[in-house]
Amino acid sequence: MxxxxxxxxxxxxxxxxxxxxxxxxxxxxxxxxxxxxxxxxxxxxxxxxxxxxxxxxxxxxxxxxxxxxxxxxxxxxxxxxxxxxxxxxxxxxxxxxxxxxxxxxxxxxxxxxxxxxxxxxxxxxxxxxxxxxxxxxxxxxxxxxxxxxxxxxxxxxxxxxxxxxxxxxxxxxxxxxxxxxxxxxxxxxxxxxxxxxxxxxxxxxxxxxxxxxxxxxxxxxxxxxxxxxxxxxxxxxxxxxxxxxxxxxxxxKFDVIQNKRITIWNKYFHELKELKDKGFIGIPQIPKYATNNAHMFYIICKDEAERSNLIDAMKSVEIYPVFHYTSLNKSQFYLETNESIDYINAEKFSDRLLRLPFFYELTNQEQEQVISTIKYFYFKSRI
Incomplete structure (x- = not known):
């Protein structure tokens, strides 16, 4: 797992x-x-x-x-x-x-x-x-x-x-x-x-x-x-x-931890860039005014249904990615006292963003398995 x-x-x-x-x-x-x-x-x-x-x-x-x-x-x-x-x-x-x-x-x-x-x-x-x-x-x-x-x-x-x-x-x-x-x-x-x-x-x-x-x-x-x-x-x-x-x-051990995380982040980025270049997914982009601390690596799926299918495919081989926040403007608590307002980009990330396994002890072999599973999902489904 x-x-x-x-x-x-x-x-x-x-x-x-x-x-x-x-x-x-x-x-x-x-x-x-x-x-x-x-x-x-x-x-x-x-x-x-x-x-x-x-x-x-x-x-x-x-x-x-x-x-x-x-x-x-x-x-x-x-x-x-x-x-x-x-x-x-x-x-x-x-x-x-x-x-x-x-x-x-x-x-x-x-x-x-x-x-x-x-x-x-x-x-x-x-x-x-x-x-x-x-x-x-x-x-x-x-x-x-x-x-x-x-x-x-x-x-x-x-x-x-x-x-x-x-x-x-x-x-x-x-x-x-x-x-x-x-x-x-x-x-x-x-x-x-x-x-x-x-x-x-x-x-x-x-x-x-x-x-x-x-x-x-x-x-x-x-x-x-x-x-x-x-x-x-x-x-x-x-x-x-x-x-x-x-x-x-x-x-x-701050520098040891950060160096390992940056290595993991860079591998995800370079290995999944092919899917991004072919228009299958989005991947993080670092603005010129920002640096990267390798906190997480996420991909952006085409829509919520595709993300759900990808999660199921990964879980079937015991890989457990997770999505992230539900946009707060759609939360039950907020809507109890406020009218519904759409925030297009926030809701896009809420529906489509998927965070990949990312932790200090993630091995190269495990990361290769995550990457190959994602590539198989996209390439096989479009053959």
Whole structure:
């Protein structure tokens, strides 16, 4: 069987978990949490990093930091995971969906400005498959209308945006806030786990308070105050140091993991390009302003029926690809209080996109089997 995803141990994960337990502190902000946060701040020049229990929690923290209320509207891509919208719905915001680009599942930045009203508070972008949205345009719009920008970078660790002047910055360092995921399906994993990046210093102190249940507990442990108490809203967003211990062991092997994933991605790309050139499928294209972190490899089928047939064909030989999001504008929850609006490109990706098996321990032989099965499906069905 070749699964879509498989979690893995690559180094000192179990050793560090034991070390965390023996340290006598396995709750939040232990030694490994601090090591992970320092790693990301140094590697990507993020001004402030706070580990969280999930990317969902990081997004919810960003929504609180943005002071989102029921009077606000937040622009969100229609093709995304529910957490991207839910974090702001929980604060009472009205979600304004934007369609995907015709070229890839990312938000169509050219349609954002027409969605802005006097109630718009923030723009949320999702770097789908680790490929950057056009952040230069997004930030220009945000500056023009005095809006906050939140990067949902769940899939985008180790991806960069290349500005028109040639400078390059890590995704997550450009908007006001960014949320990352270390779920077991991501490049670097800890089972569950996430990270909030705060790029504006004026939010640093409040972010710590929100993360610590609305208390100034972090300042107390640094000796900055003589006691701590309830000073704001918040929740328990800190991950156990056991999660951070697993994560730090992965970070020590960061380059090894990324090099392997890039090799897998490139093989899919070159081997399946023939099907793309013959017009059978679509495959990912990397814009000139983006880099590729090899988060996933997907193909675009002709229609939903073809995708279903391909899935069945692959499952018959025990290969398990998966499709992705249902466009949120078609979700039951959204339609309970909103009229149905079509987003052509988002719905195209929802109906036609198929993610191929992709994980660190995927062998060359297994990948060859995935590729040959896809080629057989298309070529045989057209003989």
């Amino acid at each position: 070749i699964p879509f995803n498989k979690s893995f141990i690559i180094g000192n994960e179990l050793l560090y978990i034991e070390e965390a337990v023996k340290s006598g502190k396995i709750s939040g902000d232990g030694i490994f949490t601090k090591k992970c946060q320092s790693f990301f701040q140094e590697k990507y020049q993020f001004p402030k990093v706070l580990l969280t229990t999930s990317c969902t929690d990081a997004l919810e923290m960003a929504a609180i930091l943005s002071n989102i209320t029921s009077e606000d509207e937040v622009i969100v891509p229609a093709f995304t995971f529910v957490s991207t919208a839910n974090a702001f719905v929980l604060r009472g915001a009205k979600i304004i969906f934007a369609d995907s680009s015709i070229k890839n599942p990312n938000i169509d930045v050219d349609k954002i400005e027409n969605l802005i009203t006097s109630k718009t508070k923030a723009i949320v972008v999702v770097h789908y498959a680790g490929i950057a949205c056009d952040m230069e345009k997004v930030m220009e719009i945000a500056k023009k209308y005095n809006l906050l920008v939140i990067e949902d970078a769940a899939q985008a660790i180790d991806s960069y945006y290349v500005f028109s002047d040639g400078t390059k910055r890590a995704l997550g360092s450009i908007g006001h806030f960014a949320a990352f995921s270390f779920h077991e399906t991501k490049n670097i994993i800890s089972g569950e786990g996430g990270m909030l990046v705060i790029n504006d210093q004026k939010y640093f102190d409040r972010a710590e308070i929100i993360r610590e249940k609305g208390t100034n507990r972090s300042a107390f442990f640094r000796g900055e105050i003589d006691k701590y108490g309830w000073v704001d809203i918040g929740s328990s967003f800190l991950p156990s140091d056991i999660i951070a211990a697993f994560l730090f062991a992965q970070l020590e």
